[in-house]
Amino acid sequence: MARRWEAHELGGPDTWSLVDHEPADPGPGQVTIEVRAAGMNPADAKxxxxxxxPGRLPVAIGYEVAGVLTAVGPGTVIASGAASVGDEVLAFRISGGYSSAVTVAASDVLAKPASLGFAEAANLLLAGSTAADMLRAARVGRGDTVLLHGASGAVGVSVLQQARLLGAAVVGTASPGRFDVVERFGGVPVAHGDGLEQRVRAAAPRIDAALDAVGTDEAIDVSLAVVADRGRIVTIAAKQRAQREGFAALAGSDPESARFRDSVRGRLAELAGSGDLVVPVARTYPLDQAPTAVAELMGGHPGGKLALVP
Structure with a gap:
């Protein structure tokens, strides 16, 4: 019998339940995955x-996994092509990833690059596609200099790497204790806090676009001060400020973003497989310790991605 984490009431992970759950046999267009690692993201709890x-309850927790196919529905291919039992895969934008096994739409499943560990693969696509979407919306290209708020977080680290591949430079905000992460992935670190605007201007004579992954007033105020074109300011965390002040706020549920994020999944997997897109993993937890892992995740800076390992 498989197990998975479910929310039967609104609340934190201390209110969730680890329940027995037998995944349905896959029909046409579906596959069953034995989960080797479940990716963890703040959205899981939020x-x-x-x-x-509350009308969505009960909710099976978790949006991305990596594992091994144990069943393939009749006439079914996954998003990356043909698939067979025993293939290693990753899946994104699914429901119930905090599980030991899950049956999902094959269109949400891709072959896992052989060079990528299960914990890394399980944490690749939500952060990676969000980062790609931010760069798209801000029209970042070769020769641009980007201000990135939250550069040492999961989305920020992916932005740093993808921006470098585009030929763009990044000035990234972080706490001084995380400057090494920003520098490791090619960014110029600046400390957030009083005087941020002056530090940004000292780090780069021109800022073409700003990407916000933290949502603080400081991040938005400085972005508005240093970027002339509000069409090149993008946030994933300050929707109300964006609505008031005329810049873009992105969410994976928006139709345009959803289509784009789906379209880049294969490319992100290729980049990760070739080593051009690294997914730093801080640690893994057993599946039954999900509440402890989520508490660490939501606590601030775990030092990399976390994964649950059934």
């Missing part, structure tokens, strides 16, 4: 936190 829609 989407069942107090104030969200």
């Amino acid at each position: 989407h069942v936190s107090p104030g969200t829609d």
